[in-house]
Amino acid sequence: MVLNKQRVESQDGQIAGQPITAYQLGKTDGAWQHGYGTKSDDRDTNSRNQPTRRLTKEASSIIIYFSRSGSTELVASKIAEQTNADLLEIVVKNPYSGNYQRTLSRANTEREREDFPELDMRVPDLSQYDTIYLGYPIWAMTLSHPMTAFLTANGSQLTHKKIAPFMSEGGYGQGDSVDRIKDILRVSGAQKNQFTAALVVDGNKVDRADKRIASWVTRVQQGYELK
Numbered sequence: 001m002v003l004n005k006q007r008v009e010s011q012d013g014q015i016a017g018q019p020i021t022a023y024q025l026g027k028t029d030g031a032w033q034h035g036y037g038t039k040s041d042d043r044d045t046n047s048r049n050q051p052t053r054r055l056t057k058e059a060s061s062i063i064i065y066f067s068r069s070g071s072t073e074l075v076a077s078k079i080a081e082q083t084n085a086d087l088l089e090i091v092v093k094n095p096y097s098g099n100y101q102r103t104l105s106r107a108n109t110e111r112e113r114e115d116f117p118e119l120d121m122r123v124p125d126l127s128q129y130d131t132i133y134l135g136y137p138i139w140a141m142t143l144s145h146p147m148t149a150f151l152t153a154n155g156s157q158l159t160h161k162k163i164a165p166f167m168s169e170g171g172y173g174q175g176d177s178v179d180r181i182k183d184i185l186r187v188s189g190a191q192k193n194q195f196t197a198a199l200v201v202d203g204n205k206v207d208r209a210d211k212r213i214a215s216w217v218t219r220v221q222q223g224y225e226l227k
């Protein structure tokens with residue numbers, strides 16, 4: 001019990017002035033098991049926080065992300081430090097369970113039925129941004145469902161944008177997630193998007209990826225590898 005309490009109260013970073021707890025950090029690959037079994041705070045990172053929302057008039061880029069157990073949120077915080085981008089956390093009405101098995105079974109049902117979660121957030125006008133960083137965990141080798149729901153509802157706002165996808169995952173890579181983003185945007189009527197190469201980070205190693213994250217951000221800013 002005492003160990004649990006310490007873990008819940010530990011802080012692995014900050015985002016927009018609020019603490020981040022990333023439950024996978026510090027686990028060896030053997031103990032981590034590709035993220036299998038990872039718990040969360042039961043509120044998709046927000047049991048102690050307000051959903052992240054930093055919107056300014058000046059920013060030309062925004063980081064839009066979802067994170068269940070904190071790793072993707074920690075990547076988002078590192079990108080924000082380097083870019084001063086605005087921040088918008090994707091929030092669902094009914095958060096995913098802190099229990100991994102329950103989350104897995106809900107996610108499987110949602111995927112089979114293509115019944116993606118209802119969002120609980122106000123989405124601002126995105127016209128001021130030229131670069132959109134999209135962050136998500138990989139679920140079943142594709143986009144996690146809150147990002148699918150967000151893009152389905154708001155994809156039409158992403159026309160003519162530079163899209164920079166980043167993700168944390170269990171060690172099996174990006175799957176078809178970037179193709180899924182492209183498909184959803186096309187169906188939403190978004191046109192003329194340019195995609196940067198994706199950033200893919202193992203969920204238990206996000207705290208050791210600073211250099212890789214920084215060099216990816218520089219490449220995004222300089223527009224290398226756009227497709």
Ligand SMILES: Cc1cc2nc3c(=O)[nH]c(=O)nc-3n(C[C@H](O)[C@H](O)[C@H](O)COP(=O)(O)O)c2cc1C
Nearest residue numbers: 035067068069070071072137140141169170172203
């Ligand atoms: C429902 C579910 C399905 C997952 N499926 C995969 C998968 O197919 N491949 C993979 O590499 N990792 C998978 N993972 C592991 C997560 O991608 C990984 O733990 C990620 O770092 C979690 O990010 P977060 O802390 O931002 O939520 C899955 C996790 C969950 C909860």
